[in-house]
Structures are given as C-alpha cells and as structure tokens.
Amino acid sequence: MQKFCIVGLGNMGGSLARFALSAGYTVYGYDIKSSQTASLSSSALFHEKKSIEELLKEPYPLILAVKPGDVGTILSQIADNRLVVSLAAGISLAYLQENRQVKGPNIRAMPNLCLKVGEGATVLCPDHLCRESDLGFARTLFASAGLCEIISNESLLDAVTALSGSGPAYVYLFLKTLEDAAVREGLSRELARKLSRQTLKGSLALLEKTGQTNHELIEAISSPGGTTAEALATLKIEGFEGSIYKALRKAKERSREISRLFQENAQ
Ligand SMILES: NC(=O)c1ccc[n+]([C@@H]2O[C@H](COP(=O)([O-])OP(=O)(O)OC[C@H]3O[C@@H](n4cnc5c(N)ncnc54)[C@H](OP(=O)(O)O)[C@@H]3O)[C@@H](O)[C@H]2O)c1
Numbered sequence: 094m095q096k097f098c099i100v101g102l103g104n105m106g107g108s109l110a111r112f113a114l115s116a117g118y119t120v121y122g123y124d125i126k127s128s129q130t131a132s133l134s135s136s137a138l139f140h141e142k143k144s145i146e147e148l149l150k151e152p153y154p155l156i157l158a159v160k161p162g163d164v165g166t167i168l169s170q171i172a173d174n175r176l177v178v179s180l181a182a183g184i185s186l187a188y189l190q191e192n193r194q195v196k197g198p199n200i201r202a203m204p205n206l207c208l209k210v211g212e213g214a215t216v217l218c219p220d221h222l223c224r225e226s227d228l229g230f231a232r233t234l235f236a237s238a239g240l241c242e243i244i245s246n247e248s249l250l251d252a253v254t255a256l257s258g259s260g261p262a263y264v265y266l267f268l269k270t271l272e273d274a275a276v277r278e279g280l281s282r283e284l285a286r287k288l289s290r291q292t293l294k295g296s297l298a299l300l301e302k303t304g305q306t307n308h309e310l311i312e313a314i315s316s317p318g319g320t321t322a323e324a325l326a327t328l329k330i331e332g333f334e335g336s337i338y339k340a341l342r343k344a345k346e347r348s349r350e351i352s353r354l355f356q357e358n359a360q
Contacts, residue, residue: 095230096121098148099156100167102129105180106158108209112238114138123148145170154230157181161355168192176227178202178217178234182254183352186220186247188359198222200231203250204238205257213239214257218247251352255344263340268293 095118099106102124110120114136123142124130133139142148145167149155154176157164161181168189171177174197179189182203189199200223204215215235219228228243235241244253268289275285300310315321328334 095119095234096151096153097156097230097234098122098142098151098153099158100124100145100148101157101159101163101180102133103158104206105204105208106156107133108213109156109158109204109234109238110139112208112211113234116237118234118237121148121151121153149173154178154227156234164189165192165359169194171195171197173197176200176223176230178231180204182258183348183355185352185356186218188356190220190222196222198224198227200227201247201250202231202235203253203258204235206261208235208238211238214260215239215241216250216253216257217241217243218245218250219243251345251348252341254348255341258348259344263337264293 097113097118098121099110100123102110102122106122106124107129110122110133113120114133117138119138119140120133120136121140121142122130122133123145127141130139130141134141140151142151149170149172152173152175155171155178157167157177157179159167159181161184164179164181164184168177169192171193172195174195176198177189177193178200180202184201186199186201189201190196199220201218202215203218204213207213208215213235215238217228217231217235219231232241232243244250271289271292272282272285275289276282280288296310299305300307303310305313311325315325
C-alpha cells in the first residue's frame with residue numbers, strides 16, 4: 094500500500110490523514126502541536142514524527158497542510174525531488190517550485206471543509222514536472238475523503254475556491270434563512286430545522302438518483318399558478334440568481350487578490 098508524509102494535522106491535514114489511514118495508507122505525520130496527533134496515534138499505520146527534519150527523512154510524497162504563511166519555511170527544507178502536494182490557499186505552483194531546494198513535481202489541491210466527514214470536494218492542479226503516477230497518487234488519496242477532480246489551468250483554482258471552497262458557507266446561509274423564514278411563518282424552530290435539512294438532503298438524492306437535471310426537477314415541482322411558481326417568481330424579482338452570480342464573481346476576485354498579495358509579500 095502507498096505511503097506519504099504530511100505536515101500540519103489540523104482541520105484539513107488531520108481529516109485527510111484519518112481517511113487515508115482507514116483506506117490502508119501508511120502515514121508519517123508531523124504537527125507543531127503534538128495534541129493534533131492524539132486521534133491518529135491509535136492506528137498502527139500512523140507514524141508520528143517530532144520535527145520536520147525527522148519527517149523529511151522518510152522518502153515519500155509530502156502533503157503540506159499548514160497555513161499559507163507557514164509553507165515557505167517548510168519548502169526551503171525540501172532537499173530532494175519528491176512530489177509535494179500543497180493545500181495552502183493562494184500559494185501558486187511557481188511559488189512551490191521556487192522555494193524548494195531541489196526542483197520536483199508539485200500539485201496544488203483545493204479541498205473544502207466537508208473533507209472532515211469524507212464528503213470533500215477537492216480539485217487538483219499539477220505542474221509540468223508531474224508524472225501520471227504523481228497525479229494518480231494524489232487523486233486516489235483525496236478520493237478517500239470525497240470527490241476529487243483535476244484541472245490543468247491553474248487560474249481556474251480561483252473559481253474553484255469561490256464555488257466549492259467557500260460553497261459550504263453559502264449552503265449554510267441558505268439553510269439558516271429557510272429555517273428563520275419558516276419560524277416567522279409559525280413553525281417551531283425544531284420542526285423548521287428538521288424539514289429544511291431533510292429537504293436539502295432529499296432534493297440532492299432525487300437529483301442524483303433520478304438523473305434528471307435541476308431544470309427538469311424545478312418544472313416537475315412547480316405547477317402553473319401554484320405555490321412553488323409563486324415562490325420562484327418572487328425569488329427572481331428579488332434578485333436571488335443575480336446575487337449568486339455576483340457572490341461567486343466577488344469571491345473569485347478576492348481569491349485572486351489574496352494570492353497576489355501573498356506572492357508580493359513573500360518577495
Ligand atoms: N479549512 C478549510 O476550509 C480549507 C479549505 C481549503 C484549503 N485550506 C488550506 O488548508 C491548509 C490547512 O488549513 P487548516 O484549516 O487545516 O489549518 P489548521 O487547522 O490551522 O491546521 C494547520 C496545523 O499545522 C500546524 N503547523 C503550523 N506550522 C507548522 C509547522 N511549521 N510544522 C508543523 N506543523 C505546523 C498548526 O499549528 P498552529 O495552530 O500552532 O499554527 C496546525 O495544527 C491551509 O493552508 C488552508 O489554506 C483550508
């Protein structure tokens with residue numbers, strides 16, 4: 094079975110390591126906070142390292158799951174041509190390459206928080222030094238914790254960040270608003286919460302199991318002059334769709350700006 098090294102075992106790194114261990118990977122992990130390894134240590138396949146130097150003695154691909162500001166110092170200690178997979182938002186492939194001691198293959202990964210429960214949505218973007226086997230390794234690893242897709246155009250990662258990276262927050266806002274609105278119409282908080290969550294869950298299952306499109310299902314639910322048609326017309330007038338288009342554009346632009354500021358400050 095495959096082996097890899099991982100530095101940073103917080104939200105993302107800790108979850109990825111947990112799913113990888115369940116899938117049978119051997120994981121060599123290091124985190125500055127030793128408490129982060131507590132839940133992983135029960136697996137015989139997990140090997141805790143006490144420093145980055147000790148971790149890098151293991152000659153396997155390195156997953157970087159620390160905050161963007163902590164990436165530079167770790168990269169500067171990589172003195173071999175192993176595969177590096179970085180989860181750090183806004184850190185470019187060029188930055189990864191320029192800041193390691195020895196050139197080697199790099200992959201940027203943009204996951205989302207749903208990875209914590211094995212339902213993540215991760216997009217990978219490899220650089221030109223990546224071999225098919227490097228990409229295959231990363232794809233299989235992230236697929237152990239949800240969906241994993243690959244793109245070759247790095248600039249699209251800003252749109253990915255705006256969609257699936259930030260996306261869970263939009264979904265929670267939608268659910269919260271639905272719940273609050275139902276409470277205002279007289280339902281108890283508990284019933285409003287149960288019904289709104291089940292409606293989201295059921296709607297997704299229906300989409301996946303029937304193979305019908307969003308549009309077909311909207312048509313199937315709304316009869317002319319009925320309640321759904323009334324609500325949909327109101328959402329249109331109130332700018333529901335327009336505000337989603339705008340929110341995604343703004344998030345994408347902000348992602349681009351944060352990357353640019355990071356690269357400028359790092360120089
Ligand atoms: N959370 C998300 O939804 C999300 C989505 C997409 C991408 N990402 C990216 O994923 C990366 C990790 O995010 P996260 O939310 O998992 O962060 P996190 O929970 O803060 O985990 C990072 C861990 O790495 C430790 N650490 C920092 N510097 C280190 C070093 N030099 N050596 C070893 N360990 C070190 C941190 O310790 P300290 O706390 O003491 O610093 C922390 O325990 C980030 O780069 C972020 O941009 C996150």
